[in-house]
Amino acid sequence: MRNALAFAFLLLLAGCQTAPRRAAPPYIVGQAAPEGFASEVRLVTTDSASFDAQAPAFFTGLGAAATDGTIDILALSGGGSGGAYGAGALAGLSRAHARPDFDMVTGVSAGALLAPFAFLGPDWDARMQQAFTGKRIANLLHSPVRTLLARLLSPHGAARENPLFVLVDHFVTPQMLAATAVEAAKGRRLLVATTDLDKHETVLWNMGVIARHGGEAARQLFRDVLIASASVPGVFPPVLIHVTDGWRDYDEMHVDGGLTTSVFTLPLIAGIQSYALSPLHGARLYMIVNGQLAHPPQTTPFNTIDVLSNSFVAETTYKTRRAIVENIASANRLGMTFRMTDIPVEYPQEGFIDFDQKHMQALFNYADDCAARGLLWLTPQQSVRRSMAPARTPASGGLACPREIDPP
Numbered sequence: 461m462r463n464a465l466a467f468a469f470l471l472l473l474a475g476c477q478t479a480p481r482r483a484a485p486p487y488i489v490g491q492a493a494p495e496g497f498a499s500e501v502r503l504v505t506t507d508s509a510s511f512d513a514q515a516p517a518f519f520t521g522l523g524a525a526a527t528d529g530t531i532d533i534l535a536l537s538g539g540g541s542g543g544a545y546g547a548g549a550l551a552g553l554s555r556a557h558a559r560p561d562f563d564m565v566t567g568v569s570a571g572a573l574l575a576p577f578a579f580l581g582p583d584w585d586a587r588m589q590q591a592f593t594g595k596r597i598a599n600l601l602h603s604p605v606r607t608l609l610a611r612l613l614s615p616h617g618a619a620r621e622n623p624l625f626v627l628v629d630h631f632v633t634p635q636m637l638a639a640t641a642v643e644a645a646k647g648r649r650l651l652v653a654t655t656d657l658d659k660h661e662t663v664l665w666n667m668g669v670i671a672r673h674g675g676e677a678a679r680q681l682f683r684d685v686l687i688a689s690a691s692v693p694g695v696f697p698p699v700l701i702h703v704t705d706g707w708r709d710y711d712e713m714h715v716d717g718g719l720t721t722s723v724f725t726l727p728l729i730a731g732i733q734s735y736a737l738s739p740l741h742g743a744r745l746y747m748i749v750n751g752q753l754a755h756p757p758q759t760t761p762f763n764t765i766d767v768l769s770n771s772f773v774a775e776t777t778y779k780t781r782r783a784i785v786e787n788i789a790s791a792n793r794l795g796m797t798f799r800m801t802d803i804p805v806e807y808p809q810e811g812f813i814d815f816d817q818k819h820m821q822a823l824f825n826y827a828d829d830c831a832a833r834g835l836l837w838l839t840p841q842q843s844v845r846r847s848m849a850p851a852r853t854p855a856s857g858g859l860a861c862p863r864e865i866d867p868p
Contacts, residue, residue: 481700482711484658492705492712494681501669505662505721505728515730515737518649523739525563525647531743532560533796534578535725535787536571537780538718539750540692540812541600541820543570545803546748547577547592548824552831554582560746564649566725569718570750572652572689573628576667579650580639591631593824598817599623624687624696632683637671640682644668653717653724654688657698662720664727688714695813722780723747725787740794745787746837749802752809753781754847773812788840799837801862805847826859835861 485492489507493499503510522531536546553559559582567575577588591597600623640650650667665685670678681701688699691714698715721728725745730737755777760770784800791798803809807826810819830836838846846862 481713482702482709484712485703485705485710488659488661490705492703492710494701495704495709496677497670497673497681500666502663502665503727504656504659505664508729511727511729519737519739521647522563522649523647525649527561531563531740533564533725533740533743533745534560534562534566535723535745535747536565536567536574536578537723537747537749537751537783538569538571538690538716538776539803540570541814542750542752542803542809542812542823543574544592544820544823545827546571546574546750547588548827548829549748549801549831549836550574550578551585551589551824552828552833552836554585555828556832556834558831558834560744562746563647564651566651566653566723567689568653568721568723569690569692569716571723571748572686572717574750575650575652576632576636576640576686579643579648579667580636584636584639587631589824591627593817593821595817596623596627596630597820598815600627600813600815622687622697624690628683628687628690632679632686634679637674637679637682640668640671641674644672651724652685652689653721654685654699654714655717655719657693657713657715659712660720662717662724662728663714664724685714689717692716693719718776718779722776722783723749723787724783726790731786731790737794740796743794743796745791745796745798747784747787747798747800749780749784749800751776751780751812752803752805752807752847753777753784753843754805756805769811776812784840784843798840800840800843801836801838802843802847804860804862807859830861830863833861835863838862 489504489510491499493501499510500514503514526532539545550559561581562578565575565579567573573591574588577584577591644650648668652665652667654663654665655661656663667682667685670682670685684699684701688701690696691698693715698713700711701714703710703712755773760766788798790796809823810816827836843862
């Protein structure tokens with residue numbers, strides 16, 4: 461894998477071809493949207509005017525969807541191959557009949573690919589497991605080389621030769637869109653983050669609005685948003701989304717949502733706006749971090765690939781920690797109950813692009829077992845203590861579940 465990454469990196473440095481595209485919209489905040497879709501289909505997270513306009517209906521509908529009077533929110537982080545952890549966790553909760561009926565699901569990167577399955581509930585668990593442990597995701601193992609070769613040799617055809625495109629296109633079916641539309645009509649919300657590379661901004665997509673639009677155009681946009689959210693630059697090609705403001709047509713370049721936000725519950729602007737967010741008071745927030753929040757020290761070899769790889773992991777780890785702290789602050793402000801889970805530091809994860817099918821299945825099984833035994837959720841404080849403590853194993857031996865050992 462390291463040699464493949466080295467080759468991919470050299471190809472990236474050598475690449476000089478540029479695929480044609482239309483200009484990006486010349487404004488950070490505007491009315492441009494995918495053709496045929498209302499501007500409410502997405503939100504730039506710093507757009508205060510649009511947030512103020514959309515928030516009342518958005519949160520009122522969300523409150524109506526909470527049949528027991530309390531909103532349940534699931535936030536899914538990025539993490540590459542760590543998405544198998546979130547998939548296993550949800551499957552185990554289903555087996556234990558302990559899975560909340562999430563009224564809102566948010567996803568970034570690998571969490572975005574998981575989000576529709578989480579949103580649609582246990583009836584979709586078999587397809588979720590296939591998506592995260594099957595042969596199609598194993599094809600991502602060599603995708604850095606495949607994708608960069610496709611981009612260098614044939615930039616026009618790169619998207620459909622991309623293993624990530626093949627994976628997502630297979631699972632985003634008309635049936636998935638129809639089921640999402642039904643749940644969105646009840647007021648439930650499914651949100652996915654991408655990074656608009658032209659604006660350098662996080663964009664949140666309301667996938668329920670896309671699904672309710674219906675037709676092949678909706679399926680393609682739904683698919684492309686998921687692909688974009690998981691398209692790590694240099695590993696997968698960016699996604700061009702065609703938009704119009706009614707006068708001119710533009711292209712927007714979207715890539716991995718994890719570049720700008722690791723995991724989210726609310727738009728960035730919600731932290732400083734005056735809107736009360738009253739429906740969220742007392743909500744229950746659950747967060748699945750599809751990665752590790754600490755890593756055992758290892759000697760970094762003095763070469764470019766290992767330095768870049770470890771730098772990326774360090775940046776991602778700290779970005780995720782900061783996002784968790786921001787969510788803790790929001791939860792405290794709104795009186796939410798906050799529970800989370802992450803891959804324990806002692807779990808032998810090879811890396812975020814380790815898409816080996818056996819490793820993905822093992823991670824899925826581990827999370828599935830922990831969730832089924834009621835050993836999944838921690839408070840954020842317990843998670844921090846566990847991540848910072850020396851690795852230990854339970855008395856029974858083997859790998860400890862997140863909640864199995866709570867350090868003092």
